[in-house]
Amino acid sequence: MLNKKIAFAITFAALSSSVWAGCGIDGGRVSIVGNEFPAIQAVGSAAAECAGGGVEVTKNLTADHQKINVQGMTGNPAEYTTAIIANSSIVALMVDDVIRPLDDLVAKHGQDIQKHQLVTVDGNIMAVAFMANAQHLVFRADILAEAGLNPPTTYEEMLVAAAIIRDMGLMQNPVGGAYKAGWNIAEEFVNMYIGHGGEFFEPGTAKVSINNQAGVDALHMMKALSHFMNPDYLTHDSNATSAEWKAGNVAIMNMWGSRVGPLKSDEVAAEVASNTDIAGPMTVGGGSIPAATLWWDGWTVAKNISDEDAEATFLAMKHAVRPEMLNDETSLLAVWLIKGYEPTTASRGVVAAAQMGTKPYPMVSYQGLLHSALGAEIIDFMMGKEDAATALADVEAAYTAAAKEKGYL
Secondary structure (H helix, E strand, O other): OOOOOEEOOOOOOOOOOOOOOOOOOOOEEEEEEEOOOHHHHHHHHHHHOOOEOOEEEEEEEOOOHHHHHHHHHHOOOOOOOEEEEEOOHHHHHHHOOOEOOOHHHHHHHOOOOOHHHEEEEOOEEEEEEEEEEEEEEEEEHHHHHHOOOOOOOEHHHHHHHHHHHHHOOOOOOOEEEOOOOOHHHHHHHHHHHHHOOOOOEOOOOOOEOOOOHHHHHHHHHHHHHHOOOOOOHHHOOHHHHHHHHHOOOOOEEEEEHHHHHHHOOOOOOHHHHHHEEEOOOOEOOOOOOOOOOEEEEEEOOEOOOOHHHHHHHHHHHHHHOOHHHOOOOHHHOOEEOOOOOOOOHHHHHHHHHHHOOOOEOOOOOOHHHHHHHHHHHOHHHHOOOOOHHHHHHHHHHHHHHHHHHHOOO
């Protein structure tokens, strides 16, 4: 069982930048797999600048990255030389032993990487973090003003605001959310369950414990919110939800901080972009813990590749997150942990999440099995086919079967 303490500190203070002299790669292969949102795309594009002169750089940025990264790094040689991961997805790579410690490469080439970017597991550097992320409130200031409302600070207030906006005829479906069946809706349950004070497992064990009042309350709040969403909400991931926002169809939503910048870009209608505002994550059920999770994203280096490819990958990825990649456009895409980053208005929600004591996403190996079970089994409740307790019992049964198969139980 992997249940290791992971040392990682996020520092939001502005830090001075330094001059970088170039990729410095003589040869080798760099193959990147990762998510597809704008901040990751910016990192992938920056890494691709190292191609040429005997250096090959390819990238596969896709929403399905977690379905292919372990398999793609298992072969010898591995298909992918680096996976861009978050604090949830790195666990699977460590469990399957497909990524290598970076201590030697950091010692040789990483003197200018800030200490708080180094993700350390049992004394070994396993990743380099480059951004922080969290979901938080995004709202249309003009719509709320027209409805005579303040930005909601709780999910209960969000429901009230949604009803008023609909009743006034301002919007039919004013609430947005990445509730797509699978990973996305499972993440929303994780957020809501934490906000209700729930614990996922019995203390010190891998035995799941979510079929309780906190679990039932979390599902009922999610169902109540869905009544104010697009009827096709179970097909809406972050991309589709962002598209709904850009189209002017949504007034309040819980969304990733890394998605805020594009919502205010020149590609969005001026009425929408200029009135898009943000605040910290909301609480729920009278609790004081935000119904959200704090994340970091970083990059790894595959174990089953040559030393030449490992060094090329390290240098290319280091180049991708160097201070010089920050500009007026990229600075709006994320809360970067890169030297020289200064928080922008688009980063206020993530910074607020950290200041409010938002819990990190659980980093135990069996959390991924629970996440998968949630994404598959709570759909029947959302569709009105079964009650909350039955759906949660189904989740626990599916998780328990998977955990026994993996040897956690």
